[in-house]
Amino acid sequence: MxxxxxxxxxxxxxxxxxxxxxxxxxxxxxxxxxxxxxxxxxxxxxxxxxxxxxxxxxxxxxxxxxxxxxxxxxxxxxxxxxxxxxxxxxxxxxxxxxxYVAGQQWRADGAAVADLLGRIQSMPAPNGLRHLPVDGADILAQGDRMAPSAALSDLRPQARLLPSPDLVLVHTDVVPGNLILGADGLRLIDWQCPAIGDGVVDVASFLSPAMHLIYTGTDITHKTRQAFLDALPTGLAARYHALAPAYHWRMAAYCQWCAQQGRAGYAQAGQAEQDLLTSLQ
Missing domain, CATH: 3.30.200.20 (Phosphorylase Kinase; domain 1)
Structure with a gap:
C-alpha cells in the first residue's frame, strides 16, 4: 500500500x-x-x-x-x-x-475572470488575514530574497512608487487550475493563500504566462488577455500597467526558485515570464 x-x-x-x-x-x-x-x-x-x-x-x-x-x-x-x-x-x-464544484477548468473567457475578481474585491475580508506589500520597491525586494540568477538580476526593473491603493481581499493565486466553470458560472477554488492587499496582485497572477504554462501547457492568448484588461475598472488596469514589470520580475524569480527545488516545468515557465518582462521594458 x-x-x-x-x-x-x-x-x-x-x-x-x-x-x-x-x-x-x-x-x-x-x-x-x-x-x-x-x-x-x-x-x-x-x-x-x-x-x-x-x-x-x-x-x-x-x-x-x-x-x-x-x-x-x-x-x-x-x-x-x-x-x-x-x-x-x-x-x-x-x-x-x-x-464539490462541478465543472471544467477555465479556458478562454477573460472578461468573466475580470468580473469575478471585481466581485471578490468588493467583499469585506475576514479578520486575521496577512497584509501584502503594495509598492514597487517592496515587490521587487521579495524577488531579491529568492536569489535570482545574475541574468535575471540584469532584467530587474526600476521600482515604481504609486499612490497607495485601496486595500481589498485578494486570492493571490488566480491561475487556470483554480478557476472552475460550471453550470452556475465561474468559481475560484484553493483559497489557502489569501491576503489583504492591492487588487493588482490578482490581475498580475492571472496574466502570468508562467502560470498558464504550468496549468494549461500554453500561454494566455492575446485575445483573452485583452478581453480581461478591457473588462477591468480603468484605474485597476492602469495600476497593473504601471506595476507589471515588478510583478512579472518577481514571478520570474519565483519560477527560478521553484526550478531549484526540482519542481517540473518551472524552468520553461520562468523563461516565458522573462520574455514577457523583456517586452514590457
Missing amino acids: TDQAHIETALRALLVARGAIDAHARWIAQAGGQSNMVWHLRGADDVVCKLYLNTAHNPLYANDPTAEFACLDALAGRGIAPTPIGFHLTELGAVLLYR
Whole structure:
C-alpha cells in the first residue's frame, strides 16, 4: 500500500468516526494541487476533502488552512467560491471539507475572470488575514530574497512608487487550475493563500504566462488577455500597467526558485515570464 493510500485510509477512518463524512463515499484522488492532498468524495453529497501537508515556508504563496476556511465562510452564498462544510484538526494535519464544484477548468473567457475578481474585491475580508506589500520597491525586494540568477538580476526593473491603493481581499493565486466553470458560472477554488492587499496582485497572477504554462501547457492568448484588461475598472488596469514589470520580475524569480527545488516545468515557465518582462521594458 502506498503512503497516499495509508493516509487516505487513516483519514477516512478519522472523519467517519467524527461523523463528518458519508462512510460509504467513494474517494477519488484529485490531481493538480501543488501543496496539499485533495480528494473528491462521491456519496450522498459531493464533497472535497483537503488535507494540508506542506505548510513549510514558501517565498510567495502561503498555505494557511485557517485562512482558507475563513474566506470560504465569508464568501459562502456569493457565487464566488466553494461552500464550506467543516474544518477539522487531526493528527494527520488540518482538514477542510467543502462542496464539490462541478465543472471544467477555465479556458478562454477573460472578461468573466475580470468580473469575478471585481466581485471578490468588493467583499469585506475576514479578520486575521496577512497584509501584502503594495509598492514597487517592496515587490521587487521579495524577488531579491529568492536569489535570482545574475541574468535575471540584469532584467530587474526600476521600482515604481504609486499612490497607495485601496486595500481589498485578494486570492493571490488566480491561475487556470483554480478557476472552475460550471453550470452556475465561474468559481475560484484553493483559497489557502489569501491576503489583504492591492487588487493588482490578482490581475498580475492571472496574466502570468508562467502560470498558464504550468496549468494549461500554453500561454494566455492575446485575445483573452485583452478581453480581461478591457473588462477591468480603468484605474485597476492602469495600476497593473504601471506595476507589471515588478510583478512579472518577481514571478520570474519565483519560477527560478521553484526550478531549484526540482519542481517540473518551472524552468520553461520562468523563461516565458522573462520574455514577457523583456517586452514590457
